[in-house]
Amino acid sequence: MFIQIYQTEPVTYISEIEQSPFSPPVFYPVPPYDDDTGLLKSGYFGYLESHKWLLAVYAEGRENLFSNTTVHILTANYIYNFPGYGIRDYEFDSNVGASLNDEMENSPIASSSSVSEQQNFWLLRINDVQFRSDGSLIATTNYGIDWYSLDLNDLLLRPMPIDVTPSNYGAYALKVFLVDTENSLLVKSKGPSIPAVAEIEVYQFNEDNLLARSIRVSGVPVQIFPENDKHCYVFTSNGLLNLINYVTGEVLSTLRAPTPVGTPTLFDKIGFVKYCYDRYYRRLIAVQLTADDQETGASTLHAKGWYPVPIPVRIMKPIPVIPPRTGKKVPYLTKLFGDVGEPIGGWQFYPIVDGADTIINSLSITDENGEAYILATSATAEEMTLSLEAETELATLNSEATFTIGEASTETASTVLTILPAIGEGTGPGRLVHPTLGTYDYEKCPDEWSNMDGDAIIAPIWASSKTLDGAANTLFSGNIRDVVIEERWIGDLSVSLAMLRMLAAFWQNPPNPADGYIEWYPNYINELGFKVIILALELNGQGINFDYMARQGYVSGDLVLRMRIAGRVA
Amino acid sequence: MLELLAGPFDIIDLDGNPVGADDPLQVEDFYYDDDLGLMFSEGQLTETIWIIQLDGTAACRSMWFARFIPDIQNESIGRYLATDPPYENHLYTYSKKNGVYTETLLTIAGVTPLKDIQVRADERYLGIKSSSPDKVRWSALDMSTQDTEEATLTGNGTGRPVWSRTRDLDIMALAYANGNIIFYDHIQKQQAAGASFIGDNLGAWYSARHNIWVKLTTSYQLEVYANAPRPSSLSNPAGDQPLRGRMTTYTVQLLGAQSEPCVGELINWSLGGGDAGELKHTQSTTDANGNASIDYFAPVVGALGSVTIKAEFKF
Numbered sequence: 001m002f003i004q005i006y007q008t009e010p011v012t013y014i015s016e017i018e019q020s021p022f023s024p025p026v027f028y029p030v031p032p033y034d035d036d037t038g039l040l041k042s043g044y045f046g047y048l049e050s051h052k053w054l055l056a057v058y059a060e061g062r063e064n065l066f067s068n069t070t071v072h073i074l075t076a077n078y079i080y081n082f083p084g085y086g087i088r089d090y091e092f093d094s095n096v097g098a099s100l101n102d103e104m105e106n107s108p109i110a111s112s113s114s115v116s117e118q119q120n121f122w123l124l125r126i127n128d129v130q131f132r133s134d135g136s137l138i139a140t141t142n143y144g145i146d147w148y149s150l151d152l153n154d155l156l157l158r159p160m161p162i163d164v165t166p167s168n169y170g171a172y173a174l175k176v177f178l179v180d181t182e183n184s185l186l187v188k189s190k191g192p193s194i195p196a197v198a199e200i201e202v203y204q205f206n207e208d209n210l211l212a213r214s215i216r217v218s219g220v221p222v223q224i225f226p227e228n229d230k231h232c233y234v235f236t237s238n239g240l241l242n243l244i245n246y247v248t249g250e251v252l253s254t255l256r257a258p259t260p261v262g263t264p265t266l267f268d269k270i271g272f273v274k275y276c277y278d279r280y281y282r283r284l285i286a287v288q289l290t291a292d293d294q295e296t297g298a299s300t301l302h303a304k305g306w307y308p309v310p311i312p313v314r315i316m317k318p319i320p321v322i323p324p325r326t327g328k329k330v331p332y333l334t335k336l337f338g339d340v341g342e343p344i345g346g347w348q349f350y351p352i353v354d355g356a357d358t359i360i361n362s363l364s365i366t367d368e369n370g371e372a373y374i375l376a377t378s379a380t381a382e383e384m385t386l387s388l389e390a391e392t393e394l395a396t397l398n399s400e401a402t403f404t405i406g407e408a409s410t411e412t413a414s415t416v417l418t419i420l421p422a423i424g425e426g427t428g429p430g431r432l433v434h435p436t437l438g439t440y441d442y443e444k445c446p447d448e449w450s451n452m453d454g455d456a457i458i459a460p461i462w463a464s465s466k467t468l469d470g471a472a473n474t475l476f477s478g479n480i481r482d483v484v485i486e487e488r489w490i491g492d493l494s495v496s497l498a499m500l501r502m503l504a505a506f507w508q509n510p511p512n513p514a515d516g517y518i519e520w521y522p523n524y525i526n527e528l529g530f531k532v533i534i535l536a537l538e539l540n541g542q543g544i545n546f547d548y549m550a551r552q553g554y555v556s557g558d559l560v561l562r563m564r565i566a567g568r569v570a
Numbered sequence: 571m572l573e574l575l576a577g578p579f580d581i582i583d584l585d586g587n588p589v590g591a592d593d594p595l596q597v598e599d600f601y602y603d604d605d606l607g608l609m610f611s612e613g614q615l616t617e618t619i620w621i622i623q624l625d626g627t628a629a630c631r632s633m634w635f636a637r638f639i640p641d642i643q644n645e646s647i648g649r650y651l652a653t654d655p656p657y658e659n660h661l662y663t664y665s666k667k668n669g670v671y672t673e674t675l676l677t678i679a680g681v682t683p684l685k686d687i688q689v690r691a692d693e694r695y696l697g698i699k700s701s702s703p704d705k706v707r708w709s710a711l712d713m714s715t716q717d718t719e720e721a722t723l724t725g726n727g728t729g730r731p732v733w734s735r736t737r738d739l740d741i742m743a744l745a746y747a748n749g750n751i752i753f754y755d756h757i758q759k760q761q762a763a764g765a766s767f768i769g770d771n772l773g774a775w776y777s778a779r780h781n782i783w784v785k786l787t788t789s790y791q792l793e794v795y796a797n798a799p800r801p802s803s804l805s806n807p808a809g810d811q812p813l814r815g816r817m818t819t820y821t822v823q824l825l826g827a828q829s830e831p832c833v834g835e836l837i838n839w840s841l842g843g844g845d846a847g848e849l850k851h852t853q854s855t856t857d858a859n860g861n862a863s864i865d866y867f868a869p870v871v872g873a874l875g876s877v878t879i880k881a882e883f884k885f
Contacts, residue, residue, distance in 0.1 A: 198617075198633045198670070216670040219633035238618070238633045242668065251668040254631060313584060317625035319576040319794050321780045325885065333624070333780055339584060341607060341621030341629035369605060369779075401576070401625075411804040413822055414880035419812045419846070419868045455814055477875065528815075 001313065001338045002258035002284060003393055006305025008071060008097035011090045013049050013299050050292060052076045053269055055087065056129035056137060057287040057303050059094060059278035060152065069094035069280040071303055072152075073287050074129060074137075087126065089155055092303065094281060126157075133180040133226040135279065145173045168209040170201070178224040178232050180246075181205075187232060187246045189221035190214065200224065200234060202246050213249040217242045227277045233284075235275050240340065241284075256339040258306045259286040283307050311392050312336035312344040315399035318351075318374060318386045325408040326381050329361055331373040334388055334399065336366050343370025349388050351376075356384035356405045381407040428523035430487070434506050435515040443499045445524035446487035446561075454526050456483045456565055480565055485520070485532065489559040497553050500539065503561055507537040517566050529569030536562040571828060572751075572768045572783055573800040577793035579626030581610075589620055589628045590790055599655065601638035602734070602775030602784045603666055608792065611636045619669045624784065626792050632669030636662075640733060641690045642756070651675070651690055658684045676713060683709060683716045689733045689742065691756045696720070700730040703746065706754060725752050725765050734776040738762075745774035745783075763858035767828050768795055798833065799826025800885075807879045812847070812868040821863040822881045824856050831860025835883060839864045842878030849879075 055074040062070045073090040091100035126139045129150060137150040139157055147164045148157035166174045169186060177188035184205040190197045198219050202212040219236025226232045230247040235257055243252045259273050272289045287303040318332040336344040347366045353359070357379035364372035378384050387400035429445040451457045458478040465472045489495045506518060510533070517531035539545050540557035549556045581589045589610070599611045608622040609631075617635050620628040636652035644663075652664035652671060659682050662671035678684060687695035687709055695709040697717075706721040727746025734743040740757040749769040753762040768774050772786040776797065783795040801824050809820035824832040835856045839849050850865035866879060 216634070216672065218631065218669060236633065238630060240630070240632065242670075249672075251665060251670055251672070254668040256630075314623075314627055316623045316627065317576070317579075319624055319782075321575065321782050321796070323573050323575065323796055323800070323885070335623060337623060337627075337629070339629060340631055341623065343605075399625075403576075409801075409885055411801060411824075411883045411885070412880060413804045413806045413882075414842075414878050415807040415820070416842075416876055416878050417812050418876050419814055 001256065001309065001311040002306035003309045003311060004258065004304050005283065005307050006094075006097060006281075006285070006303075008073075008092040008302045008304075009099045011051075011073060011075075011088075011299040011301040012099055012101060013077070013088065013090075050078050051269075051289060051299065051301060052078045054272050054274050054287065054289045054301075055126065055139075056131075056276070057274045057285055058131075058135060058137065058152075058276045059280055059285060060135075061280055064091070064093050064100050066093035066098055067095035069278075070100065071097075071278070071285060073301065073303055075301070076126065087155055090301075094278065097302075128175060130177050130179070131225045131276070133178060133182060133229050133232070135226065135276075138179060140173075140175065147174075169203050170211075176221050176224055178226055178246075180226075180229065182229050183247065185212065185246065187224055189224070198236065200244070200246070202249070215244060215246065215249050215251065217244070217251065218254050222273075223275055225276050228279065233275065233277060235273070241275075254340055254342075255308060257286075258284065259288050259304070278305065281305065309393075310342075310344045311338060311394060312347060312370075312390065312397060313339045313394075315349075315388050315390055315397045317399050317401040318388060319401070320403060321373075323406060324378065324384070324403050325406045326356075326378055327408050329375050329377050331375055332386055334364075334372055334374065336370045336372075336390060336397075343368070345370055347372075347390055349374065349390055352387040352389070354385045354387070356380050356382045358384045358386075358405075378405040381405050425527070426524040427527070428521075430524050431521040432503075432506055433519040433521070434509070435511040435518070437505060437509060440502050440506065443496055444489070447490045447494075448486075448488040449522070449525070450486040450488075451483050452485055452522050452525060455528060456480050456485075456530065458483055480568070483565045484535070485522075485530075485563045485565060487522075487561045487563075492556050493549065493554045494557060494559045495555055497550055497555055500544070500555050500559060503537055503559075504544065507534045507561075510534070519569050520563060521569075531566040531569060532563040533566055534561065534563050536560070538562070571749075571799055571826060571830075572766055572795040573798065575782065575794045575796050576624070577626075577785075578787055578789075578791035579624075579793075580791055581620075581622055581626045581628050583620075583628045583630070589622070599635075599637045600773045600786055601640070601650070601732075602773075602777065603650075604777055604779040606666055608775075608784060608786070609638060609666065609669075611638070621669075622792065624792065624794055634670060636664060636671070638664065639688060639690060640735065642735070642739075643690055643692060653684050658682050660684075661687075678713065683713055686717055688730075689756070696733070696756060698731055698744070700728075703728060703731065706759075721754070721760050723752060723754070723761050726750060732773045732775060735778055736776055737778045737781070743776045745771065745776075747771060749774075751783075764831065764833060766799060766830050767826075798835065799828070799830050801825070801832045801835065801883060802827040804881060804883055807864075807881050809866075812866060812877070814868050817850070817865050817867050819863050819865050820879055820881075821861050824860045824862065824883060831858065832856055833858055833860060835860075835862070835885070837862040837864075838882040838884070840880045840882070841866075842880065845877035846875070847877055 053076040057073050060070045064070050071092045071094050075088050077088050128140050130138045139148050139150040147160050186203040188201055190199040190201050198217055200215050204210045204212050217234045218240040219238035221234050222237050223235040231245055234242045239257050241255045241257045269289050270291050274287050276285050278285050284306040285303050290300045316335040318334045320330050320332050324330045336347050345366050345368045349364055351360050351374050358376050361375035364374050366372045384405050385402045390397045429442040431441045433439045460475050461478050463474045519529055520532040521529045538560040583589050598613050602608045606621050610620040610622055612618045617633050619632045619634050621631045622628045637655050639651035641651045650664040650666055652662045654660050661676040661684050663673040665672050686697045688697040697707050704723045704726045705719050707717050708720045709716045727748040727750030729747040731744035731746045736743050740755050741762050742754050745751050749767050751766040753764045755762040770788055774785040781797045785793045803825050805823045807820040807822050810818050812818045824835055837854050839852055846869040848867050854862040854864050856862040
């Protein structure tokens with residue numbers, strides 16, 4: 001978007017009334033209107049001069065009374081006196097916008113009184129004025145078929161230094177173009193105006209007049225004017241401005257033109273717009289043909305200067321990106337954008353909430369995409385209105401939306417499971433660990449064992465109490481401390497005498513409870529460990545009963561190791 | 571059904587005038603882009619491309635008409651491809667920022683196969699014809715090979731779907747006119763997991779930046795949907811019997827009203843009060859099928875017995 005930062009005084013031109021066309025003109029500073037009818041009094045004629053056509057606006061690096069640059073507006077005017085038609089150059093200071101023409105005196109006029117007859121002939125036929133990339137002007141005559149340099153010093157037409165024949169560039173006449181003599185390029189709108197083509201073409205000024213490239217733009221080009229020696233603006237019929245690097249063919253940006261598109265007709269040119277880029281103040285200058293003041297006949301034509309600045313024109317209504325529910329921190333998305341939908345970043349919002357006991361969790365600044373999230377949490381399930389406000393140079397923007405905050409819901413599912421003992425795999429012969437005697441791995445795993453599988457087998461506890469008419473029975477889970485384990489080695493030669501002696505040593509030396517328990521690892525059946533108390537060690541019945549085999553280093557008969565589990569090894 | 575967050579919004583310009591698809595040739599096209607909004611090419615005669623914000627506010631961007639083709643090769647630099655309907659004899663690169671064609675890639679005279687392409691993938695064009703909405707077809711980038719079947723879809727809807735990028739760069743979302751949404755892996759060349767439903771539409775696009783869906787209704791209004799169906803059912807945790815000292819995995823499935831999976835939702839897990847064992851985590855997230863799992867460690871010590879595993883979802 002553009003913001004206006006400059007405006008000139010209106011053009012001053014002779015608007016007095018000529019009393020009689022046949023006698024020397026007598027000028028009146030105020031038109032002699034009839035008080036009753038509001039019309040000019042009888043015997044008076046129309047305005048002496050009025051704008052017919054807008055030729056150009058341009059900035060020149062020429063010092064004046066106020067600053068060192070000057071803005072010019074070139075118009076073609078009807079003159080109700082000889083010569084009847086002429087080109088006017090109105091000058092303004094570039095800083096304060098003051099008119100540099102003498103009060104009530106027209107600017108130098110390019111007419112038969114100041115130029116040769118031949119030049120004047122062409123001047124009267126000027127159709128339009130276009131730019132060179134250095135900011136100088138080219139006038140076209142003969143409906144765009146013939147081109148001349150327009151000398152800014154004396155407003156005279158001079159021959160072009162290069163031969164320009166429109167047919168060499170694919171057109172019968174050229175009406176919208178830019179000449180870059182530095183790079184020998186011609187930038188022109190494509191094709192005739194009907195059918196309209198939203199495209200410009202870049203030709204090379206050389207023997208072949210080769211088409212260098214076509215560049216699509218946002219609309220049908222109405223004017224092409226330079227920013228510098230490789231960038232130009234293209235003003236289009238749909239009111240957009242493209243900034244283009246015509247050397248590379250790249251469209252750099254799209255902006256909505258600051259001055260509305262007029263709808264001039266063949267006979268009424270009011271609304272017609274001309275642009276230029278003021279390379280001294282780095283701004284866009286626009287002038288739009290406006291009607292004279294109806295009462296005084298004075299011109300209302302003036303130039304305005306604009307800076308392209310990112311100014312938002314709208315705030316997008318906030319939109320929640322997750323369902324708004326009570327107790328939930330909900331991000332509400334919004335966006336600041338300009339008049340072509342371009343994002344505006346770095347802007348602070350002022351959100352206001354009403355309803356649902358809502359609090360704002362964070363303030364937000366728009367990011368490079370113009371977007372911001374506003375986090376808000378609502379406590380109750382009812383309607384909430386979120387209002388946003390942003391201050392701009394032009395206006396205070398507002399946006400609001402109302403949401404229904406839903407009740408937070410909870411979905412719960414559960415399953416009751418019973419833990420089963422893990423079935424382990426045997427990996428060893430069995431192990432006992434004594435706090436003081438150390439670790440002993442069995443020479444061979446027991447041939448039989450009781451109350452141990454994947455885990456200790458704990459018998460439930462059943463209790464029965466007699467009642468008057470029967471019994472009350474109770475069954476509940478037992479405790480691991482109730483489990484008594486037996487390991488048995490059976491056969492004629494059940495174990496070695498050394499193993500028996502080691503087990504006997506573990507049995508005969510119960511550890512001090514302060515030192516811990518004997519740990520038992522039945523790793524022949526599972527991977528668990530238990531704290532145990534050895535209750536008994538029996539060989540061939542109660543006690544340890546040897547026979548003659550003991551002298552050979554073995555024991556015969558059944559060997560039983562009985563233990564009570566005291567707990568698990570964690 | 572995805573959950574409606576905002577809308578419907580009428581599409582109106584900055585001056586308050588309605589912006590409608592009233593081009594006599596009816597060759598309008600829409601495409602949602604996170605950087606811009608909904609791009610709307612009004613048609614060949616109207617020749618206006620609008621940028622529409624999510625609340626329906628439209629701004630004129632340029633004087634062109636186009637059928638937009640997402641370009642996976644170049645989307646990150648702000649370029650799409652575009653054809654020129656209704657004849658679609660040209661394929662252009664398209665500058666989304668300025669709303670103009672920038673370069674002519676292909677020109678094909680006569681009845682053109684360019685009508686059938688919808689996406690430029692890394693090494694081919696992809697498209698789905700309305701006559702066979704379950705078939706993904708590909709064409710070579712120079713169109714030397716055209717319209718060859720690549721994959722068959724299931725759960726598809728009717729007509730020609732709209733393609734959207736997703737947060738997974740390999741996956742594209744396909745939204746059909748009847749509201750079915752499915753996903754396609756353009757690298758693996760096969761359908762990806764997941765499905766959703768958004769209702770009848772003229773177009774529905776996924777916003778990867780905001781994780782929402784933008785829908786153009788059949789009456790040319792804009793609606794914004796959450797990228798998640800409103801949860802409707804949570805299954806009981808299912809898994810093997812727990813064994814002492816072992817880890818067991820339990821899974822729940824969160825579904826919407828159309829039995830579509832609720833993806834990416836956070837499930838809170840807990841054990842019954844005083845129950846033995848422990849959960850590896852207390853939260854997990856639903857996958858593309860709506861499943862969320864948790865690992866339970868049965869106790870090594872202590873009594874055998876029952877535990878209650880509870881899954882909870884708040885929304």
